[in-house]
Amino acid sequence: MADVAALAGVSAGTASKALNNTGQLSQETRDRVRRAAEQLGFTPDARGRALSSGRTYTVALVTTDSTGRFSIPIMRGVEDVLSAGQLATVLCDTRDDPLRELTYxxxxxxxxxxxxxxxxxRTEPRPPIDVPLPVVYALAPSSNPTDASVIVDDAGGATAAITHLLSLGRQRIAHITGPVNHRSATARAEAVVSAAGDALCGEPLYGEWSERWGRQATEVILRQRPDAISCGSDQIARGVCDRLRELGHAVPDDIAVTGYDNWSVMAMASRPPLTTVDPRLEDLGRRAASLLLQAIAGKRHRGVLELPARLITRESTLGA
Amino acid sequence: MADVAALAGVSAGTASKALNNTGQLSQETRDRVRRAAEQLGFTPDARGRALSSGRTYTVALVTTDSTGRFSIPIMRGVEDVLSAGQLATVLCDTRDDPLRELTYxxxxxxxxxxxxxxxxxRTEPRPPIDVPLPVVYALAPSSNPTDASVIVDDAGGATAAITHLLSLGRQRIAHITGPVNHRSATARAEAVVSAAGDALCGEPLYGEWSERWGRQATEVILRQRPDAISCGSDQIARGVCDRLRELGHAVPDDIAVTGYDNWSVMAMASRPPLTTVDPRLEDLGRRAASLLLQAIAGKRHRGVLELPARLITRESTLGA
Structure with missing residues (x-):
């Protein structure tokens, strides 16, 4: 530590503050000390640091489903921000089991x-966890509205897709989505109905999050003669594109199609590739981790923070 | 702790050993103490335990790619075994960056x-990490053959698919796979060539891990008049099935198709669903974690442990 301080041209106390992220120091001083530490290959003993500060510089990431493709990018965003701040991320996969969660x-x-x-x-609000420490919820907000939660603006994302279809001159817009008891399906469907207005073609069709449902629903919806089909997920949209092609309808010339999720395996492999809504889950994870760092530092955020989704346009609405 | 010992009917020392996983105790005694601790809601202070034992009961999971669908099930398996053993799993996502890895x-x-x-x-051997602690490599083995590595028997998996096709009476078996510079592609292709023998139809076609390549390669391979196409991945196999259907060939009546990975998004959504090889990555993660626990306890495994893959049969070879 004395060597680090000497190389950075600061006192040992300042070097210690810089490396432990404590005290009132300029960003420039912190950076200089960190560069010096890096140069000398110096790593403070984390256990010693934990004893002297009363902190472990560790955050627990509790996920109900680590295989889910929604929690993966969130985990990545969380880990990204925490590791940059020298905090370790401990993985706790509860497998959606309340007892396992409690043990963790x-x-x-x-x-x-x-x-x-x-x-x-899932995006449904969930019961808050009962711990005497800072907590931030990501994707699924806490059911206690004063807890800190970061969620995606699903309604805004669905609205952006419809606005895009209307701007292309589409006048008969149908909607095919997932289960009616999933908040992500209903939130998007309600936004579609509201944004489409008179251009809405038939009632939203609720089903399952699958390509098969997309194919089946396409046959039903075609009776309404839509010139655009907005879908609640990329899997559904891919199924819609496949069945439209099989039935001889050109996408997007006859019927434009939009997805939701920007899941590359579906959105890019679809024929044609999908215009879709990217919920930016990695950003969601980053934002949740930043709020948690602030809370640990004593500046606690209260309430739900809604982050914007982003429309990605591709051939399924724009053509080749 | 005294209450736990009393409820379990053992001495405080025995209770402590049982909860800290130390000493020579019967499994039955350990279980009894743990049940008593659970009943009383007793959790030993992990920091105190770390100080007294010199251990932190924490394992670092270093992954080059936490978004990859291969590392996810492995992570899950690792976390499953470690959490059952009261160890925490710390996530270190190196993003394939050697400097980031070193910092971690x-x-x-x-x-x-x-x-x-x-x-x-990837399954290519990788350079060993330089740490003075037990290490186990999973999926990609260490390039040092005396390090402990757990890998999938890719050749065995590919052979099982070919043996299955031969047992169904197929006599002209083609192979379409990924990039020639990927060990997973070459290892499977070599096993296919060897297992198919005289039934091999044309040389293996190397390309990319995509549905698009599966569709393209199908048109090439059809000139060889195969009655079966074995594929190096489920994505390729799904593309093969799509193009065969579009060209009027029935799967499996005219041509049987097999995949590799048992990636449900591809294998189950394929029309028809794919017979494929499951590399059992979650088991791989579990086994790696078990070997690590043994190494931490002083029983270090040396060398590469190859775990069997499993053939899953579905409609793409068996029919409806």
């Missing part, structure tokens, strides 16, 4: 983690 | 982790 929470509190990020694969 | 390794050693599991998305 106890164990992590006993380990002295500094806080929790809670995420999952 | 230093930071984790400074934190006093008990060991490392290293995984990634």
């Amino acid at each position: 929470l106890r164990s992590m509190v006993a380990r002295g983690v500094d806080g929790f990020v809670v995420t999952g694969r | 390794l230093r930071s984790m050693v400074a934190r006093g982790v008990d060991g490392f599991v290293v995984t990634g998305r």
Whole structure:
């Protein structure tokens, strides 16, 4: 530590503050000390640091479903921000089992983690976790509206897709989506109905999050003679494109198609590639981690923060 | 702790050993103490435990690619075994960046982790990491053959698919796979050539891991009049099925198709659903974590452990 301080041209106390992220120092001083530490290959002993500061510089990431493709990019965003701040991310996969979750929470509190990020694969509000530490919820908000939650603006994303279709001159817009008991399906469908207005063609068709449902629903919806089909997911949209092609309808010349998720495996492999809504889940994870760092530092955010989704335009609406 | 010992009917020392996974105790005694601790909601303070044992009961999971669908099930398996053993899994996503990896390794050693599991998305041997702690490699083995590595028997998996096709009476078997510079492609292709023998129809076609390549390669391979097409991945196999259907060939009546990966998004959504090889990556992660626990306990495994893949039969070879 003395060598680091000497190389950075600061006192040992300042070097220690810079490396431990404490005290009032300019960003320039912190950076200089960190560069010096990096140059000398110096790593503070984290256990010693934990003892002297009472902190472990560790955050627990609680996920109900680590195989889900929704929690993966969120995890990545969380880990990205925390590792940049020298905090370790401990993975807790509860497998959607409340008892397993409880065991984890106890164990992590006993380990002295500094806080929790809670995420999952659904967007329904979830019961808050009962821990005496800072918590931020990502994707699924806490059912307690004063807890800190970061969610995607699903309605805004669905509206952007419809606005895009209307701007292309489409006048008969149908909507095919997932299960009626999924908030992500209903939130998007309600936004579609509202944004499409008189251009709405038939009622939203609720079903399942699958290509098969997309193919089946296409046959039903064609009776309404739509010139655009907005879908609640990329899987559904891919099924829609496949069945339209099989039935001899050109996408987008006869019927434009939009998806939701920007899941590359579906959106890019679809024929044609899908115009879709990207919920920017990695950003969601980053934002949740930043809020948690602020909360750990004593500046606690309260309430739900809604992040914008982004429309990605491709051949399924624009043509080749 | 005294209450736990009393409820379990053992001494405080025995209860402590049982909860800290130390000493020579019967499994039955350990279980009894754990049940008592669970009943009383007792969680030992992990930091106190770390100080008294010199261990942190934490393992670092180093992955080159946490968004990859290969490392996800491995992570899940690792976390499953470690959490059952009361160890925390710390996530280190190196983004395939050697400098980032080095920073992580230093930071984790400074934190006093008990060991490392290293995984990634490719199956090529990788350089060993330089840490003074137990390490187990999963999926991509260490290039040092005396390190502990757990890998999938890719050749065995590919052979099982060919044996299945031969047992169904197929006599002209073609192979379409990924890039020639990917070990997973070449290892499977070599096994296919060897297992198919005289039934091999044309040389293996190397390309990319995509549906599009599957569709393109199908047109090429049809000139050889195959009655079966074995594919190096489910994505390729799905593209093959799509193009065969579009060209009027029935799967499997005219041509049987097999995939590789058992990636449900591809294997189940394919028309028809794919007979494929499941590399059992979650098991791979579990096995790696078990070997690491043994190494931490002083029983170090040396060398490469190859786990069997499993053939899953579905409509693309068996019919409806």
